[in-house]
Amino acid sequence: MAESLPPFLTIKPRKAAYRPMAERVRDYRDVAVPREEAASREQASRCMDCFLPFCHWACPLGNHVPNWNKALAAGDWAEAYRQLQATNNLPEVTARICPAPCEAACVLNIAGEPVTIREDELAVIERAFEAGLVQPAPPRVRTGKAVAVIGSGPAGLACADQLNHAGHRVTVFERDDKIGGLLRYGIPDFKLEKRMLDRRLALLEAEGITFAPGTAVGEAYTVEALRKNFDAVCLAIGARVPRELPVEGHTLAGIYPAMTYLAQSNRRVAGERIPAKARIDAQGRCVVVIGGGDTGADCVGTAHRQGARRVTQLEILPRPPEQRAPTDVWPNYPQILRTSTSHEEGGQREWAVQTTRFLGRAGRVRALEAVRVEWVPPAGQTRPAPRELPGTAFTIETDLVLLAMGFVGAERHPLLEALGVRSDARGAIQTDEHYMTAIPGIFSAGDARRGQSLVVWAIAEGRRAAHYLDAHLMGSSALPLL
Ligand SMILES: Cc1cc2nc3c(=O)[nH]c(=O)nc-3n(C[C@H](O)[C@H](O)[C@H](O)COP(=O)(O)OP(=O)(O)OC[C@H]3O[C@@H](n4cnc5c(N)ncnc54)[C@H](O)[C@@H]3O)c2cc1C
Ligand code: SF4
Incomplete structure (x- = not known):
């Protein structure tokens, strides 16, 4: 047979x-x-x-x-x-x-x-x-140790969850008025509805984690209080400093960092009232999103939903190939063109374009000038850099520009200085291979440590930091490293 x-x-x-x-x-x-x-x-x-x-x-x-x-x-x-x-x-x-x-x-x-x-x-x-398989499972034994997790994004939440299961009393401090980090105030609801986050937070709370939203550590909550009340700390404060575009006209009204726009949109979707004067709305506007990555795509999807008249996304890098290049081999993550659901919904994408200046009228942006570029290594160098192609300058009419060119690192936070924690040139918090900073008992995880990355990496970092922090407090740890 x-x-x-x-x-x-x-x-x-x-x-x-x-x-x-x-x-x-x-x-x-x-x-x-x-x-x-x-x-x-x-x-x-x-x-x-x-x-x-x-x-x-x-x-x-x-x-x-x-x-x-x-x-x-x-x-x-x-x-x-x-x-x-x-x-x-x-x-x-x-x-x-x-x-x-x-x-x-x-x-x-x-x-x-x-x-x-x-x-x-x-x-x-x-x-x-x-099916009711996900139930609160608080630890049976408490260790008597108290841990502060600063920042409630995916790194902070994963770290707190692990440490709570190890029996420590965990408090998660969050500067924003609600818990969640970029899951709450970055990623739009059409990718991640916030009820999914709230469902998990209710579970973590039922298992014994304390959440302290609206509490900026280093400001409202002092470093002295932190030292007095906690045996160890994990800094999971993210990396939100946006890359800027300091060309002529960049201070005109109508030009915003993507995160300002997305965070406000998420608040509006959650039912918050934003005063008319502060509202950033794409309705009826000709929107230009500068930056071709995920954050830019989220701006495109949000602008469509707000009723933009036209959406154009500009990227300085050349258009990636549709299939893997011969040098880009399995099983690596392929460097190919990605079309998100937001791109499918409309708008135009332009590649290898550099913005050269913004033009205004009565203090508000009315257009931008750009030029096409090619990527070639400058004389004597091997790394390609953008070079303007003569005669390719063009103008796009726009009355709302969203800057989504990535993030340059973590904030140079007074909190870090007060704690004595060091950062590298990109602002990433420096730790040893055990996720501990040079200050014993102070750990770091997530974007704050590795630079802007992905949620899956933030969770992985939070878990690893929890393992090493637990071992630091208890001498050894049963928490998994992965
Ligand atoms: C628009 C956008 C879309 C994205 N989309 C995706 C996606 O689709 N898939 C994906 O995998 N990744 C995506 N990412 C990346 C992902 O969101 C991040 O890598 C991840 O959230 C990093 O987690 P984190 O916990 O390290 O930091 P964050 O999520 O940034 O959280 C850090 C938190 O620390 C708080 N904080 C800072 N200082 C203090 C203080 N002194 N006291 C108290 N709290 C403080 C901040 O308010 C913040 O809430 C996206 C990022 C952006 C910006
Ligand atoms: S988190 Fe899930 S989707 Fe992401 S890499 Fe791991 S298995 Fe794949």
């Missing part, structure tokens, strides 16, 4: 489905359509359970991808959830917004399409919540 073929040869990969564009640009709800259970199980069965799982290697959390896929395919939701939560404190977040380096490294890429790992992750965690 002929043996049946394995599922990865017979089952077609099914990518994420999104709501129709005409519908989704009218609201801020998640753009994705949840997949039916049967389809999730079928897709998970495509996992080959490789002897050497490159997905596991590529995920910064070392997620047990083949294990949860196997359990999911078998319909064993409890086991799938057990495997998932063993390495990931916020799977409902990564399952929605992680760029999934695991999928790029999936062995099936060699001759086809990868397993839909991120969506499988989403299926597992959402089913786990629905």
Whole structure:
């Protein structure tokens, strides 16, 4: 009798489905359509359970991808959830917004399409919540040690969760009025609805973590109080200093850093009233987003939803190829053109363009001038740099410019000076390989330590810092390093 073929040869990969564009640009709800259970199980069965799982290697959390896929395919939701939560404190977040380096490294890429790992992750965690598998599990024993986590983004939350499970009393301080860091006031709701965050925060609180929003450490809460009340500290304060564009006219009204725009939009979506004078609204405007990365794409999607007349996104780098270049090999994350759901919704993208000045009328931006560039190494150098192409200058009419050119590092915070913590030239907090700064008992994790990165990296950093901080307090740690 002929043996049946394995599922990865017979089952077609099914990518994420999104709501129709005409519908989704009218609201801020998640753009994705949840997949039916049967389809999730079928897709998970495509996992080959490789002897050497490159997905596991590529995920910064070392997620047990083949294990949860196997359990999911078998319909064993409890086991799938057990495997998932063993390495990931916020799977409902990564399952929605992680760029999934695991999928790029999936062995099936060699001759086809990868397993839909991120969506499988989403299926597992959402089913786990629905089935009541995700329950508060406070530690049985408390150590008597108190730890302060400063910053409530994914790094701070993962670190706090781990340390709480180790039995320490954990307080998470947050300068903003609500907990969540960039998950709350950066990433738009159409990528991550805030009810997902609130659901996790309720769980962490029920397990005994204390949240102190609206508390800037080093200001409202003094460094002296911090030293007196806590045995150890983890600095997870992010890296929010934006790259600037100091060309002529950059101080005109109507030009904003992307984060100012996105944070305000998220507040409005959450129901906050912003006074008319302070409101940044793309409705009816010709918007230019400068910067072609994820933050820029989030501005594009937000501007569409606010009813922009026209949206143009400018990027100084050349257009990436649609397929991997011969030197860009599996299992590395491919350097290829990415088109987000926000790009699909409309607007124009321009590559290899440098903005040279802003033009104004009555103090407000009315246009920008730009020039096309080529990337060549300057004489005597090997690294390519942009060089203006003569005769390519052009003008774009605009009355709202959003600067999304990336972040240069962490703030030079007075808190760091008061603690005696050092930063490198980019503003990243310096630590040893155990995530501890030069001051014993003061640790750091996330963007503040490694520079602007990804949520999955922030979680991984928070977990590792928790391990080393626990070992510092207790002599050894049972918390996993991954
Ligand atoms: C617009 C945007 C979109 C993004 N989209 C994605 C995406 O789709 N996928 C992805 O993987 N990554 C994405 N990222 C990156 C990701 O959000 C970050 O890498 C991640 O949030 C970093 O986490 P963190 O905890 O280190 O810092 P943050 O999330 O920045 O949190 C740091 C927190 O510390 C607080 N803080 C600072 N100083 C103090 C103080 N003195 N006292 C108290 N609190 C303080 C800050 O207010 C902040 O809330 C995006 C980033 C941006 C800006
Ligand atoms: S966290 Fe990201 S890289 Fe890791 S398994 Fe999930 S989608 Fe893949």
